[in-house]
Amino acid sequence: MIKDLAVMIAGKAGDGVLFTGNVLAKLLKRHGWEIVTSRDFPSNIRGEATCYTVRASLDKIYGLGDQVNILLAFDCEAILAHLPEIAENGIVFCDGQGLINPTPEQTRGKTFHRFSLRALARERFGQEIFKNVMALGALTYVLGLDSSVSDGIISDMFLERKGEEVVRKNIDAARFGYEKAREITAETERHPLTKRADDDRILISGDEAIGLGALAAGCRYFAAYPICPASEIWQWLVHYLPDFGGAVVQTEDELAALNMTLGASFAGARAMTSTSGPGASLMMEAFSLAGMAEIPAVIAHVQRLGPATGMPTKSQQGDIMQWIFGSHGEFPRIVLAPGTVGECFDLTVGAFNLADKYQCPVIILTELDMGQNFRTTRTFDFLKVRIDRGKLLSPGELMGLSDFKRYEITADGTSPRSLPSWKNGVHLAESLEHNEKGYRDEDPLNRRRMMEKRMRKLDPAWPDLFPPRIWGCQKADVGFIASGSTLGAILEAMEQLRVKNIPSRFLQLRTLWPFPAAEVRQFLEECRDIFVVEHNFSGELATLIKSQVSPCVELKNILNYSTLPFTPKEIVEPVLRSRR
C-alpha cells in the first residue's frame, strides 16, 4: 500500500501548471491525504520552465520530501531537468515532440509514456487549454482517485464564474484524459491511493493563513505595495476586509505602506502591511518611527532570495538580522517566525495582541516556501481567538483622568493610549524624543528616562510570546535548531536518522526577538552535537544564538543558499558526515 507519494507537473510558465497542480492538491486532500505543495517558478509570466509538486502522505508531513513518483511534463526539457528526482518505479508522461535522450542508466526502473495532451485537446475540444484538465483526469486514473470528487472541484472552480457549459466541458475533458491514460498505462504502472475520511482539515497557504489570522484578529486596515511573494496576503484580504467594514489600500511604495499603517493604527484601527525583499528595506525608516512613537503595527515579511532584487520567486531566510537589529536607533520590536500554516494563523492573531499590548512593531517573518505553497492543517479554532487591546483606554476611562499622559512613565514601560476624536486625550505622536505628554524634549534626564521606559516594555512580555517548541526524542545527542519553514525537512530528516538509530531532537524557535535565551541555553546543554539549519549563506540564526547565549557551545551550521528549500537528505548527510 502506498503511504507517501509525490506528483510533479512541469512545463513552461503559461502552460497551466499552476492550475493543474492546485486542483490535484485539492483532489488528494479531499481523499483524506496530508498535502504539501511546492512551486518552482521563474519571475516572469510566460515562457520559462516551471514546475509544481504535490506531495501526499498518510502521515502528517510539513515538507516536500526527497523524490518524485509521477512526473507529468508539458514539454520534454522538463523531463531531462527532473530525471534525477524520479523515484524507482516512477512513471513519466511527456507531451510534445522534443528530444528526450535519457541514458539507459537514467531510465532504469522508470516508465516513460508519450502523452500528446495538446494534440488531443485540440482535436477533441478545439482548444489546447483543455490539456490541463485532461492532465488532471489522467492523474485521477493513475492514482486511482474518485472522478466524482474531481468533478466536484471543477464545478466549484468554474460554476459561479463561468457557468454550467464551461463546467460540463471541463468535466468531459477530465474524463477524456482519464480514458486516454487508461489506454496508455499498464495496470501495474499505476500508483493507486486509498481514500480516507477528509475530516476537519483545510488546505491553505501560509500567506492565506496570515490573511485569515489578521481578519480574525480584527485587522481592519491593510496597506501595501505589490511584491512577490507577499502579495497573496493582500490579494486574499481584499476580498474580505471591506465586508468586515475595513479597507485595503494600495500605496505608491513601501515607505507609504508602513507610514500609512502607522497613521491608521494611531487613529484606532488594527492595521497591517506586508512585504518582502527591497520593500522591507524601504520600511526600515518607518519601522523606527513605530518604535519611537510607540504605535502598534503588524508587518508580515515573506522572505525571498536576495540581496537586491535577487530572485523574487525563490525562498530564503536571509532577512532575519534586518528586523532584529535593523533601522536607526534602538527600540523594542517583536519578531515571530511561524513554522507551519497553523502557526501562520496563530502567530498572526498573537501579533496583533502583542502589538497593542506592548505598543510596538511586530514582525511575522516567514518565507516564500511557507507563504505561497499549500499545506493541510486542522481548520482554525476561531472560538479561541481573543482580542486584547492592552492599555487602549475607553473614552469613558479617559474622561475620568485628571491628567492624561500618552507617554506616561510607568513601571512596566507601557503607557495609556487615547484615540483622535476622544475628549481629554489630545496628544502628539512624536518621532522626536519627547516627554510624557508627547512633546519634544531634549533634556538629558528625560531622554534617559524615556529610553529606559521604552526598552523595558518587553521585559514582562515573556508569558505572551510564543515559546520554542521541542520536537523529537526526550534525550538525544543530536540537536537541531531552526525557525520557519525548514521545519518540514528537519522533521523528516529526524525520521530518517531515527531509522539509522540516531535519535535527535529539534528546537523550533517561534519567537526570534526578544530572544528566548533561557530555553536555547537549556537545549544547548542537553545535546552534544548542535546543528543550526538555515536557508541562507552566512548562518544568521547561528550568529544570533552566539550573540545571545554566552558562553556558547560549538554550533554546526547546515546551510542552503540555493534556489530551492531543503530536502531531508540535505540535512541527514551533513549529520552523518559529522559522525564519521
Next chain:
Amino acid sequence: MKEKESYHRLNPTWCKGCGLYGVFDALKRAAAALGLEPEDLVIVTGIGCHGRLNNYFHAYGFHGLHGRTMPVATGIKLVNPRLQVVAVSGDGDAYSIGLGHFIHALRKNVGLTYIIVDNRIYALTEGQASPTTDFGMVTLSTPLGSKDFPIDGPSLALAAGGTFIARGFSGEVAHLASLIERGMKHDGFALIDILSPCVTHNKVNSYDWYKKHIVHVEDLPGYSPRDKAKAWEVLSNPEKIAVGLIYEEDKPSFEELVLADREKPIASLDLKVDAPRLGKIADRFR
C-alpha cells in the same frame, strides 16, 4: 465658531518675523471659523521648521518622518473620516523627499488639507537649496548658485488631477485663513501652497519681494477657479505669482470610494470575533 485661542498651546519660538507665525494664526482662525473641537482635528507634520507647529497647537498631532506626512494622514483619514485631518509640510518635505507621496495622495483625492509652507530654502538645517529655491541662488549647499530649476507645487497639482488648488501668502493672514477654511470644507484633497518668507536664511524672497510679485486671481477680471485653462494661464505667468483659489473641481473623495460607510469609522468598529462567519470563510479551504 470658536475662540481661536482655544487651539493655542504655547507661544511659538520661530525666528522673529518667520512666515510660520502667519500660518499658525491662519490655521487657528480657520479651525475657529469651522467651530472644530481640538479633539476632532489632527495635525500631521513633517520635518523642518514647520514641524514645531504641533508643539504650539492644541489638537491631536502626529509629528512623523521627513516627507511622510501624506501616507500617515491618509491612514488617519480613512480610519476616521469624521476627523478634520490637516497635514503641514515645508518645501523640502513636500516637494523633495515626499514628492511621490504628495502626488499620489492628491490623485487619490484623499480628504486632506495639505498646507505646504514654502520658504524656498532648507531653514532648519541652516540654509541649503530646496526644490523651490530660485535658479542661481547662492545657498549653503550651492555657493556658486543653484543649478536646479525650481518646481512649482500648484502646477504639479493641476497636472496630477488636483481638485482644490490654492496658494496663499503668510503676509496676508486673513486671506490665507479663508483659503484654509475653504480647503477644510472641500470633500477631497485640498492643497494650500504658501509663500512664506524665511527671514534668516533667504534674504531674496522677502515679504516685500512677494508683495511686489504676487497677483490675486480674484482680482483678475472674469477669473473662475473652475476654468482649467485659466488656471494654467495664471500658473505659467513668468512675471507674477498667482495667489488665491486657483482651481477647484468636484470628484468623489477617496474615502467615499473606498469605505463602505463613512458614518461607521473603522476606528469605532466592534472587533468581536464572529466565529461562525469566520468558520464559513475557512470552509472555502476544505
